[in-house]
Amino acid sequence: MMGRFGLIFGKISLKRLQTNLSxxxxxxxxxxxxxxxxxxxxxxxxxxxxxxxxxxxxxxxxLTRFERVGARMIGLKxxxxxxxxxxxxxxxxxxQRRGEHVRKMMIDLITSGPIVAIAxxxxxxxxxxxxxxxxxEPKSAAxxxxxxxxxxxxxxxxxxxxxxxxxxxxxxxSPEEGVSEVAVWFxxxxxxxxxxxxDQFHFPTA
Numbered sequence: 001m002m003g004r005f006g007l008i009f010g011k012i013s014l015k016r017l018q019t020n021l022s023x024x025x026x027x028x029x030x031x032x033x034x035x036x037x038x039x040x041x042x043x044x045x046x047x048x049x050x051x052x053x054x055x056x057x058x059x060x061x062x063l064t065r066f067e068r069v070g071a072r073m074i075g076l077k078x079x080x081x082x083x084x085x086x087x088x089x090x091x092x093x094x095x096q097r098r099g100e101h102v103r104k105m106m107i108d109l110i111t112s113g114p115i116v117a118i119a120x121x122x123x124x125x126x127x128x129x130x131x132x133x134x135x136x137e138p139k140s141a142a143x144x145x146x147x148x149x150x151x152x153x154x155x156x157x158x159x160x161x162x163x164x165x166x167x168x169x170x171x172x173x174s175p176e177e178g179v180s181e182v183a184v185w186f187x188x189x190x191x192x193x194x195x196x197x198x199d200q201f202h203f204p205t206a
Contacts, residue, residue: 043125046181048170051113070202075119109164117185129171
C-alpha cells in the first residue's frame with residue numbers, strides 16, 4: 001500500500017517539478033527577449049491568423065499587407081495550438097476583464113484548427129499592426145483594414161448564437177504584450193535577425 005502511495009506521490013511531485021521548470025524557462029526567455037527589445041528602436045508584435053482565416057484561404061493576402069507596409073517578418077509558422085499554450089496567450093487577466101466564459105470561448109476558438117503565428121518587427125510596429133487589422137468587431141472595422149475588408153460579423157450576432165466572434169486575426173495590444181506573446185509562440189532560436197534591401201527606407205539611420 002505504501003509503495004503504491006509513494007509511486008503516486010512521486011509522479012505528482014515530478015509533474016509539479018516539470019511544470020515549475022517549464023514556467024521558469026518561459027519566464028527567463030521572456031525577460032531576455034524583453035531586455036533585448038527595450039534596448040532596440042524597433043518593436044515586435046505577434047500576429048495570429050486564426051482558424052477562420054486559414055479555412056477561408058486568405059493567409060497569403062493578409063501576409064502580403066504586412067510585407068507591403070515594410071514590416072520585417074522575423075518568425076513564421078503554422079501549427080495547431082494545444083490548450084496549455086492558448087491559456088498562456090489568453091491569460092487570467094482576460095477573464096478578469098471580460099469573464100472566464102469569454103476566455104474559455106477564445107481558447108476553444110484558437111485551438112479549433114490550424115493557425116499561423118507571425119512575429120513582426122518594425123518602427124512602432126504594435127500601433128501599425130493594430131491600425132491595419134481594424135476594430136475587434138468586424139462590423140465596426142473601417143474599410144481598408146483586414147477585418148473591415150474580409151469579415152462583417154457583429155458582437156450581437158455572435159452573442160445570440162453563443163459563439164466566439166470570427167474576426168480572422170489577433171495582434172498584440174501593447175509593446176510589452178508584443179514581447180510576452182512572441183515568447184509564448186516562438187522559441188528564441190525560431191526568431192531570425194536579418195537585413196532586407198528595403199531597410200534603408202523603412203529603418204533609416206543617420
